[in-house]
Structures are given as C-alpha cells and as structure tokens.
Amino acid sequence: MSGQPDATDLVANSQKLVGRVLGDKFRLTACVGIGGSGAVYRADQIALGRTVAVKVLNEALAADARTVKRFRDEAMAASRLNHPNTVSIIDYGQSSDGLLYLAMEYLRGPTLTQLLSSEQISVDRALDIVAQTLSGIEEAHLAGVVHADLKSDNIILDQRRAGADIVKIVDFGIARLITAPRDGEERTVCGTPEYMAPEVISGGQPSFASDLYGIGIILYELLVRETPFYAATTSEILTRHIKAEPKPVSKRRDGVPVEVDGLLARSLAKHPRDRFATAAQMRTAVLMLRDELRGVRKLDSCASCGTKCAPTFKFCPECGTARARTPSRAPDATPAPSVLPLPFLGRESEIARLIEHLTGGAAASASAGANVSVAGNLAGNTASTAVVPAGRRVLLLSGQVGSGRTRLLATTYPQVAQSNVTIYHASPDPTGLATPYYPIRSLLAAVLNLPPVCGGDELTACALELGLTARDVPAISYLFGTASTLGDLEPGVRRREIIQTSLRALAQVAATGPTAMVFEDIDRYDGPSLEVLRHYEESELRLPPALLVAAPQGASAWPTSVPRLELSAISPSQVSKLHEQLVAAGVKNLPAEPTFQELTRAQPDHLNHLVRYVLEGGRVEESVTGLSDLIAARLSLIAQSTLQVLQAAAVQGMEPRRDLLASMLPTLGEAALKGAIADAVAHDLLTGEDDALQLTSRRLRDIVYDATPADVRRSLHHFAAEALAKQGSDSAVLGHHRDLGGHPTAAVQLLLQAGDDAADRLDEAAAGSLYQRALVAVRQALTQGDDKHAESLFVELSVKLSEVLRVRGDIILARGILSEARDWAASPLDDATIERAVAAISIAEGDGDAALLALRRGIGRALSGGSMEHVCELYLDLAVVQSRADDVQGAVRELGECIDIITLGEGLDATAGPEAFWRVLRMKAQLVNRLGDRYRALRLAEAALVHAQRVKSTLGQARLQSLLSVLCEQSGLAGKAERYRHGAISQLRELGDRRATAELLLMPALEPGKGHTTAHLQEAAALAAEIGWAEGRDRARRSSAPMPGLR
DSSP: OTTOOOHHHHHHHHHHTTTOEETTTEEEEEEEEEOSSEEEEEEEETTTTEEEEEEEEOHHHHTOHHHHHHHHHHHHHHTTOOOTTBOOEEEEEEOTTOOEEEEEEOOOSOBHHHHHHHOOOOHHHHHHHHHHHHHHHHHHHHTTOOOSOOOGGGEEEEOOBTTOOEEEEOOTTHHHHHHSOOTTOOOOOOSOGGGOOHHHHTTOOOOHHHHHHHHHHHHHHHHHSSOTTOOSSHHHHHHHHHHOOOOOGGGTSTTOOHHHHHHHHHHTOSSGGGSOSSHHHHHHHHHHHHHHHHTOOOOEEOTTTOOEEOTTOSBOTTTOOBOOOOOOOOOOOOOOOSOOSOOOOOOHHHHHHHHHHHTTTOGGGOOTTOOOEESSOOOOOOSOOOOOOTTSSEEEEEEOTTSOHHHHHHHHHHHHHTTTOEEEEEOOOTTSSOOTTHHHHHHHHHHTTOOSSOOHHHHHHHHHHHTOOGGGHHHHHHHTTSOOGGGGSOHHHHHHHHHHHHHHHHHHHHTTSOEEEEEOOGGGSOHHHHHHHHHHHHOOSOOOOEEEEEOHHHHTTSOTTSOEEEEOOOOHHHHHHHHHHHHHTTOOSOOOHHHHHHHHTTOHHHHHHHHHHHHTTBOOOTTOOSHHHHHHHHHTTSOHHHHHHHHHHHHHOSSOOHHHHHHHOTTTOHHHHHHHHHHHHHTTSEESOTTSOEESOHHHHHHHHHHSOHHHHHHHHHHHHHHHHHHTOOHHHHHHHHHHTTOHHHHHHHHHHHHHHHHHTTOHHHHHHHHHHHHHHHHHHHHHTOOTTHHHHHHHHHHHHHHHHHHHTOHHHHHHHHHHHHHHOOSHHHHHHHHHHHHHHHHHTTOHHHHHHHHHHHHHHHHHHTOHHHHHHHHHHHHHHHHHTTOHHHHHHHHHHHHHHHHTTOGGGOOOOOTTHHHHHHHHHHHHHHTTOHHHHHHHHHHHHHHHHHTTOHHHHHHHHHHHHHHHHHTTOHHHHHHHHHHHHHHHHHHTOHHHHHHHHHSOOOSTTOOOOHHHHHHHHHHHHHTTOHHHHHHHHHHHSOOTTOO
C-alpha cells in the first residue's frame, strides 16, 4: 500500500526504540519481531524484574484520533480474556510521544508458521493444536471478542511444559485496527488473504463464523503445510476463497483419514450458516475425531438425566443442564518424588546471631522443650525479660528478594522458644495500601490481647490490665479508632502521644516475661509506623530486643549505627549437596549441577521455585533465569481454576478472605473454589486454612496481580468492591477497589475520605497518594460529565494535594496543580481556597509580598461567598505572614479588621461568630501582649475564652486558660492566674496532652507563701517519664529536692 515504510525503514525504526521506557513500567530490551502492524519487543517489567512482551504499533496509527479510540476499545476487549490458550494482555496505553503499545505475557516458543517450516506435524497433534485454539476462541466469543485475523503467525506454541504443546493465540483485534478506515476513508477489508472468509472478502464484518473459517484454514495448513487456496497473486487467492473448493487433505497426504475431509468441508463452507455454529461445537467434533484416531472412546453421563455425551460438552444435549467447563490444557506431569518441602540449607551463623539477639544473650540458660508463642498470646511467663540498653536493642536483617528471610525467621523461632521468649511479630498492611499505623496497631492488639471485636470499654480494660495508665488510654483509643480526645489536639502533640504510648505498651509487656519484637518487611510500612520504630532505638524505656527485617533498599534508610545482619547466597557446597539429594531421590529433568548453581544464584526461594517447576513438568530454559520469570513460568502450568483463585487473592492483597474469593468468582462454584484453594496450597502458592489464607510471598502476589489480564483485573476489583460495600468496609479499601474497578465517580468521595483520615493520622505520604488517586478519578468524572459536584471536588482535592506537595518540597508541582484548579473553580469560596493555598506556597518560597497579595484576594472572594469561617482562616494566615516580617502592628490591625467584619462592629461584646473566631481573638491577644499592652491582651484573651466555650472547643479552652494564666501573672493577678492554670491543667489532662500538663504542673505557685505541691511534682515527674521528656523529669526532681542545709 502506498505511503507504507519499506522493510529497511521498519527495522531501523524498530531498533531505535530499544532502551525506551514506556508508561514508566516497561523497558524495551530487544526487538524480537516485526510485522505489518508493528514491532514486538522483549521488555523488562521494571517494578518486578519480570520479562514481558510489548507490541508497539506503527507510528502512523497514533496520528488518527479514531484509530487511537479504536485501539483502546480493542485492547480492553482483548484484556478481558483469561484463558490458558489466549495471550494475557496485562497493560496497554499510549506513550508521551504518542506510541500505542500492548504489554503481554512473554511467550517462549515458535509460531505455527515457524514450526511448519521445520517439521511435519502428525494428524493427532494437529487436531490437538486446533482443539486448544478452539478452546481459546470459545472463551473469546463468550466474551464477545472476535479475533478477525486468525492465522498460523498468530498462534504460538508455548513449550514450557516438557513434551507438551500449549497453544497461545495472539493479536486479538489488531487486524481490524490496522485496516480500519481513517478519517475521510471508506471501510477497508480486514484480515490476511490466505485466511479470510468469503463473506469478509465480500465486504462483511469479521464475525464468530469467520474466525471458525480461519481455524479451518489453519487445520488444513497444519496437515499439508500449505493453505487450501494458495495462489500466485492476492486477487487469485481471494477469488478461490469465494468460488473454489479445496482439494481433500486425504488426497494430498497419506495417512489422513477421510473423516478429516468432512470436518474441513464443514469448517470451510462458503456460507457462514453451513459451518459449525459455535467454537464449542467445532471443538467437540475435533476432539472426537482425535480420540478416534488415538483409539479412545469416552463418554460422560449427565448428572441430571443420565444422557451420555462427550466430556467437552458445556451443556447436556438432552436436558440442558450446565456441565463444568474445563479448558484444554496439557496433561499433568507424572507423580513427582517426595522431596518437598526442600530442606532448610545452611544459615547456621545467621541463626545463631538471631537467637543471641532475640533472647538478649540468654539462650545459654534456656530451658529445653518450651513452646514459642508468636504475635499474640503470653504464656504466663513471669521471669524478667531480656531488656537491651538503647543503642543495642535493634538488629536490622536485610536480604534480597528470594534470600529466604521469612523462612529463616520460621526456622529461628522454635529455637528462640527454648529460652521461653515470647515473640511478637508485626507485618505490613496486607492490602498493600500501607494504612497508617497498621503494623503498630496489629502489634498492640496482640500485646493487649484484644478480642476480635473490641469497644472502648474493653480497650480501656485491656490497657489497664497490661499496666498502662488512664493517661495512655486516649492514644490507644485513637489508634484503634474508638472515641478519643486525642483527635482534638494539634498534630505534633498527637504524634508524640501515639509514639510514647505505643512504646510504653511494648515496655509493659516486656516486664511480664522474656519478650522479643520482630518487625517484618519494614520497607512496606507506613510513615508513622516507621517513626515509632525510629524512636524505639532511642527510647530510654526498658524495651525488649527488636528485629527489623527489610530488603536492602529499605535497610539503606536506617542509620549505619544500627547493627546489621545481611543475608548472602547459600554456599555452593550446600547447593551441590541439595542437587545430589534431588538426583538420588529420582527427580527427572533437573539441570546439571553447574547449571543448577547458575540458574538459582544459590538463593533459597529461587531453589524452591526451580525444583517445584521441574517437578510440575516445566522445561528449564536458559531464558527462565530470573526469580520473577520462574514464578511466572510456574503459574503458566497450573490449572485455570487455581490461577483464577490466585488472581482474585492477589487483587485482595497478601491475606485473601475466603468469603470474598467466593464473591469475586461467582461462576466458579463452591466445590471448584475449595479444590482450587487446595491445589494452590499443594503448589506452595497459598498457605493456611480457609479462614486464614495467605499468599506465600509478596513477589508471588505482585507477579500474579500484574500478569492478570487488564480487564479481568478490573472486573475482580469491581466484584470485590460490590461485596465490601455490603459489609461496610474501610473507605480506603473500598475506594481502592471502586477506583481500579472502573467506577471513578463512586471512588472519589471514598478516596477523599481516606486521604483525610490519613492526614488526620499524620501520614502525609499516604494522604498525598490517596488525594492524587481521587484527583485522577474526579478528572475522569469531569470529562464524562456525570457528577454535578465534580468541579468543587476537583478544587478541594487540588488544594489538599498541593498542601501535601508543598510540605514535601515539590513546589513547582504544587503550583501546577493549583493552576489547573483555577480553571475549574465554580464559586467564590473555591477561589478563596485556592488563594489561601497559593499564599502558603509563596510563604514556603520566602515571598511574603506575594503571599499577602494572595491572602487579600482570598479574603475578598470569601466575603463574596459569605463564609466567615474562610474569612477568619485567611486573616489568621495574613497575621502570621506580617508578624514573621516583624510587622506586628500591621498584623494587629488586620486582625482588628477581621473582628469588625465578623461582629459587624460589636467587637469584644459580640456573642456570636464562626468556630474559628476564638483563634482570631487569641492571636490578637498574643500580638498585643508582644506590643506591651497587657490589659488589652487580657481582655482579648477573656473574650476568646468565652467564644471557645460557646463552640465547645476543649482545646481552645485549655490553650486560652494557659495564656490567661500567664497574662494574669504578668498583670499581678496571682489568684486569678492560679485559677486559670488549674482549669488549663484539668482540661489538658482530659485531652491527653501530657507535655503541656507537666509544664503547667512544674510552674511555681503564683500566690504568696505557696510552693510546688508534692502531688503536682509527682504527677509532673510521672508524665515526663511517660513521654520520655528528660528535662521535665529533671526539673521535677530538682523542685522536689530539699533546700541545702534543711532537713
């Protein structure tokens, strides 16, 4: 066709793309094929180190808007297919410079065209290949997908299972995409001439029937190594399709039964109605003929009516009862020798080091035969725990993926038990969402021995029973989401209280008996949990030894002063010994010992997967060398129902729920689900029982998830969301599934709520991630026009995300997001919110003048919108900017203007106002006091207290009474100051701010003749000790010491 690049240009252009990264996910490493539609590359999936195939379509296709839309439709349709005989489309998209690409599983094997060029295929093998092809096409047709270009080049024999062909059909819908008319063109004929059905040649649309015609051509070609209507020119080929009858294959090749001629005659009928009605019907005919050739006679009985029918029938031909559909797949390997699980190899010195650390060096005095208790139940130990001094209590265990960190722990725990040590084990959030404080909360649940369902009263009782005090309850309650006053406190105070209370709980359980803490996979922890761990090492509390387990990149974030234990490869002698044992046990097809060493890199997980792969019938190739590729190869051999269960499990996370699996796989059936779970457990892909399932590794989970066809993955998220919505699930988890399930409008509010929760729990990274996802979702809703609140939500999310980015230092990105938000602002209050965020960025950049201009613009818009709450917030920011610039007088003047606006000139006599009004009055009181006007400051502070009481702000009342205590003392009003101080102490105790409470308790008595009371000093000392405030503890000790010379 004119305008098409010649072959030399295609090769040159294809080679230029090697090394490119597409979609920030796939690095193209080699061009492995070039065709009319584009080039196919071997690529690395960057996040997993897994080999995939990426098809990049010709550049000309991306220039046409209709083609781009058609590409997305065809790619989505192809990604619905989840069948052993169809290639899995795991991702698709368009690069920043317009290239259209499809990412799919990497297939190792020849196309049928390549196979036919090198050998003649037996009749029964040809029939088996066609039966598998029909099985894949049946799945496609059930999903409403027409291939439109079935030919030998689009069928690959993936030969990973030794001695068996596994058909993989590729390029679904690509032909229709390539030949579709562009803007201004008429419709063109779709397909490859040698395989095109007569009706398509005549101008009809490709259909299920034309796909079956193409398969008939393929069967003919497999048998005689030539298509039935081959001719010298394309026009002659097309004419023969319409008018000529193919020569019977039995006359072109000896040994082909005449029954094959009948099968082909029906398959290649000129009119669609004369062909097989469905792929299932044609497959049944092919399999029956194959079985006859093999001398097999097998019929099944219908469970309902007893009618005999072929095992390939989906429905009973007599009564219509549905039958279990089993996809065509290679037969299972012969039973393997009993060598699993593999023995634990080496690591003697590492185990000794772990035992020494976790027992605090007490292993030598251990009593033999004790049982280990992990992550939960104290066994009534009364001996003193092995408490390690700060600086030596933490050991960091690191190792590459596959180094066997988890199995090393499992092997070490029973030996630690011999010292009567109780191990508490914390893991990351199994959903993968890194919920704030998840590992710490799960650890504390075990430490506190909480029941599965726990209210506030039970939580308090468990905390007190452990030895914590009532002062610890607010932070514990806040962590577990029950009613708590801690949420009213400022973020810094909340952070301090949570950290110290968490450490105190761990110190308390350590006092009950020998204890150790293990924090696994800390590189997947949320930020706040990691902050607790950093304080663990520095705390002066008597804490038990802790083991932090991480991948090397996670370990690198910790100071070099933290002791490390790094896992290297197993010694070559140990691997050699294992190889010898496997050979002696009768394991077949095992690579030679040097190759075994090289392929596994002497890493425990790699050894395990390679041996299992061989035992499962896999063929070891040099190309299957990476751990990720090896796991993917194993997954290609398991039963389809087992793979479906693993896909649903991976969508849930590391710990799939049995009931949710059933909801996500409604067509599987209870018996099939049970069998698939058992099969996954037998293959060491799942562990545990029905009510406590877990995928065996994070790497396995990630590979299963990313290898799941894109639209199948979307569907699984949809079913998960539907089930979770009925159960009242957490907003982050439900929003996550709604978002990835293709329901952006439903996801927006959930992700926004989850982001607010994360921000409230002091996890800015998680909040930013959730806000960003919600912003993407609301942008989709805006383009679809199906949410009337989308514009305001877009502005709200943009402002919140820009705040997170500003704090993180991404100023340019934050400004860009706010610039886009301006275009969607739908009200004056939207404008005011944006101006306030712009001012915050200007402040971060040190541009106070720009900040003042933005704040004044914001005040004007807030007044237009009638929101006095917004007005107060903007004036407060304005006063902060001016006071930082040493313009205290200007700040006081601006706040006075705000008070006049809010009160309509009533000033301090006003009895109404927005919730933030007390903060305006308090700030003005503080600034006026800085200017030396104590009387005026006192009046402002007293008015602020009245408004804090009016809006029932306990925090406002506590902070204002603290301020009033100071102002009264400065004004010589000692009695009044003392009363305010006692009021502040009472409210700060109620809120749970131990530092502020202790500071007030340590202040000397203000009334003449009264010093510190013993009770106040004792309480201050206790509070200071509880939060690790060394200065406060020393001040309490000094204040309680007798004066020199007095007894």
